[in-house]
Amino acid sequence: MSHSEEPAAFTAASMVEEISPGRFETAISPGWTIGGKPNGGYLLAILARAATHVSPHDHVLAASAHYLRSPDPGPASIETEVLRVGRSASQVRTRLIHDGKPCIEALTTIGTLDPHDKPYWTEGLPSPEIRDRADAIRVPGTNPAGLRVAIMDQVDLRIDPEDMGFGVGKPSGKGELNGWLELPGEDFDPISLLYALDSLPPATFDIEMSGWVPTFELTAYIRAVPTPGPVRIQQRAQLIDAHKVDEVCLVWDSTGRLVAQATQLAGIRLG
Amino acid sequence: MSHSEEPAAFTAASMVEEISPGRFETAISPGWTIGGKPNGGYLLAILARAATHVSPHDHVLAASAHYLRSPDPGPASIETEVLRVGRSASQVRTRLIHDGKPCIEALTTIGTLDPHDKPYWTEGLPSPEIRDRADAIRVPGTNPAGLRVAIMDQVDLRIDPEDMGFGVGKPSGKGELNGWLELPGEDFDPISLLYALDSLPPATFDIEMSGWVPTFELTAYIRAVPTPGPVRIQQRAQLIDAHKVDEVCLVWDSTGRLVAQATQLAGIRLG
Numbered sequence: 001m002s003h004s005e006e007p008a009a010f011t012a013a014s015m016v017e018e019i020s021p022g023r024f025e026t027a028i029s030p031g032w033t034i035g036g037k038p039n040g041g042y043l044l045a046i047l048a049r050a051a052t053h054v055s056p057h058d059h060v061l062a063a064s065a066h067y068l069r070s071p072d073p074g075p076a077s078i079e080t081e082v083l084r085v086g087r088s089a090s091q092v093r094t095r096l097i098h099d100g101k102p103c104i105e106a107l108t109t110i111g112t113l114d115p116h117d118k119p120y121w122t123e124g125l126p127s128p129e130i131r132d133r134a135d136a137i138r139v140p141g142t143n144p145a146g147l148r149v150a151i152m153d154q155v156d157l158r159i160d161p162e163d164m165g166f167g168v169g170k171p172s173g174k175g176e177l178n179g180w181l182e183l184p185g186e187d188f189d190p191i192s193l194l195y196a197l198d199s200l201p202p203a204t205f206d207i208e209m210s211g212w213v214p215t216f217e218l219t220a221y222i223r224a225v226p227t228p229g230p231v232r233i234q235q236r237a238q239l240i241d242a243h244k245v246d247e248v249c250l251v252w253d254s255t256g257r258l259v260a261q262a263t264q265l266a267g268i269r270l271g
Numbered sequence: 272m273s274h275s276e277e278p279a280a281f282t283a284a285s286m287v288e289e290i291s292p293g294r295f296e297t298a299i300s301p302g303w304t305i306g307g308k309p310n311g312g313y314l315l316a317i318l319a320r321a322a323t324h325v326s327p328h329d330h331v332l333a334a335s336a337h338y339l340r341s342p343d344p345g346p347a348s349i350e351t352e353v354l355r356v357g358r359s360a361s362q363v364r365t366r367l368i369h370d371g372k373p374c375i376e377a378l379t380t381i382g383t384l385d386p387h388d389k390p391y392w393t394e395g396l397p398s399p400e401i402r403d404r405a406d407a408i409r410v411p412g413t414n415p416a417g418l419r420v421a422i423m424d425q426v427d428l429r430i431d432p433e434d435m436g437f438g439v440g441k442p443s444g445k446g447e448l449n450g451w452l453e454l455p456g457e458d459f460d461p462i463s464l465l466y467a468l469d470s471l472p473p474a475t476f477d478i479e480m481s482g483w484v485p486t487f488e489l490t491a492y493i494r495a496v497p498t499p500g501p502v503r504i505q506q507r508a509q510l511i512d513a514h515k516v517d518e519v520c521l522v523w524d525s526t527g528r529l530v531a532q533a534t535q536l537a538g539i540r541l542g
Contacts, residue, residue: 061515062488062536064335066362066378068355083376084339089487091337093364093376105354105364107337107376109487109536117513120542121478124446124509175395207392216360216380217333219490221536223512238395239529241494242388244332246532258510261517263534265333265380265492271391 008185009154010192014042016050022080024050028098030073031154035147037070040104040215041198042151043096045191047106050078051092052191055110056085059190064219065106071098088112113190113225119257128232128252131160133180139201156182156230157199166205175207175237180230187228188253190260194220197249197262200235204245207237210270213245218264229254243267279456280425281463285313287321293351295321299369301344302425306418308341311375311486312469313422314367316462318377321349322363323462326381327356330461335490336377342369359383384461384496390528399503399523402431404451410472427453427501428470437476446478446508451501458499459524461531465491468520468533471506475516478508481541484516489535500525514538 006012013029032042048060076098083091089111096104136158143149144167160178165171177200183192197220202213232252237245245268251260277283284300303313319331347369354362360382367375407429414420415438431449436442448471454463468491473484503523508516516539522531 062337064337064378064488064490066333066335066354066380068362083337083373091339091376102354105362105378107335107378107488109337113513119510119512121446121508121511121516123444123478124507173394175392207394217335217378217490217492219335219488219534221488221517221534223510223515223517236395237392238532239390239494240392241390241529242384244494246492246494258512261509263490263492 008183010183010195011186014046014049014191016046016053016078018053022054024078024080026076026078028071028073028076031150033073033150038073039151039195039198040067040218041195043104044106044218044220045194047078047094047096047104048108048194049191050080051094051108052110054080054082055090055092057090057110058112059110059225060108060194060222061089061111062109062221063106063194065104066217067104067215069101069103071096071103115225117224125250125258126234128256131178131232133158133230135161136180137161137164154184155199163206166209171206171208173207175203177201177203177206177235179233181233182230188226188231190222190225193222193226193251193260196231196233196251197260200233202266203235203237203247204240204268208270210268213266213268215264215266218262220260220262222260224257224259226253226259227255231259240268240270243269279454281454281457281466285316285320285462287317287324287349289324293325295349295351297347297349299342299344299347302421304344304421309344310422310466310469311338311489312466314375315377315489315491316465318349318365318367318375319379319465320462321351322365322379323381325351325353326361326363328361328381329383330381330496331379331465331493332360332382333380333492334377334465336375337488338375338486340372340374342367342374386496388495396521396529397505399527402449402503404429404501406432407451408432408435425455426470434477437480442477442479444478446474448472448474448477448506450504452504453501459497459502461493461496464493464497464522464531467502467504467522468531471504473537474506474508474518475511475539479541481539484537484539486535486537489533491531491533493531495528495530497524497530498526502530511539511541514540
């Protein structure tokens, strides 16, 4: 690598600097946006990085975010409050502030994942093996509607061709997207998995095309430290009711182990 | 009703009184406990009642709680902070304090559910109709291990006999419990649905018996105002890894409409 001194793209874009105890500054990158607005998982990763910094523990285990307003790219600050420090876990409240206004409020539980732990029971989840990355289609930096998706110039996100019907006006109706994600120059860790959990297009595109699907709430659980390599992602819609949709997301590492999962509630205008 | 002046049991046990702007007092009831410890969904309902009180909107839509320490029954206080008031929704941060210590930190999004809304797409969820309440078995106030479950004297919780193997040492291994819940003297509303989402025993009992399964994080979405009558509940474990389990919960009203859903991450000692 010719720039070995510089952090890789995701780490650089999600860095935080502590300017006084518990208070951080960050720079929201224009490169990690969709239609000019920063990705919600990327912003949650910034908050989790600050939370992990003020905790004696190493890995974010759970993060719950309520999205108040979407910040623009540029400088932002983060407030943290340590709620409790226990032996095996600590809890930290965080707030992203842009332009003097709170934009995201997130609660995190930080613990330490043991690399020697093995899954004990996995029967309640689908198998990641039924899809093959070989023929997957890379998502471009401009979407079919002409919207600029700058974040796709940063990452390598591929979607199973079976789920790409929405790109040609023929969604399958299942409300499920399967894909693979790689970050340039770095492997996933618990922080960047928070972005992975919000990296696919809305699974509702596989039901019916709509405009922006703004997230009200996103809860992420990190279950294990991922092994190096691309992650496999499944995003699935469950119910559209009262102009809101809930979606669940599963992320498996390159060994097929489930390493992260999320649920989100978002607004949607259909019908 | 001879006591028409008195609120029904759940409402009475979850009442809050505003003692100064945004600050409330409550009394955690010994009747809504398991082994002397208050149910986590019941406590979240208390917080959501305070959050709804300080919001111009009517119904909790999303609530995310991180459980710091388990309070004892008795007096407790609630701090609220309105984070944002929008046209269709507001966000409120809440904290339950007992004995001078923060016990639960929860974020809520409060909105207004329109009784005329209809589900738009429901294909991503299982059907509630495959189980029948007629033969369900009522959960008693003392469990097979001799633990006092006082909350079962307050509510009528019934579990499908197919899922009751754990009671005789023969769990099915599926990690799924199906049941029905009624509150004495009152119908469910968005607040009491938060309790319904945490009312079943751990679904891991259907895999392997364990001790206490303490919740780290619980996220609830309320999708519709329920029609009167008992609700049908499904609690399902997905993955046990690193001494933690995630469980998902679905709640349907008596018309079969999905009205609430939750995910939780909890600690578990097995193996």
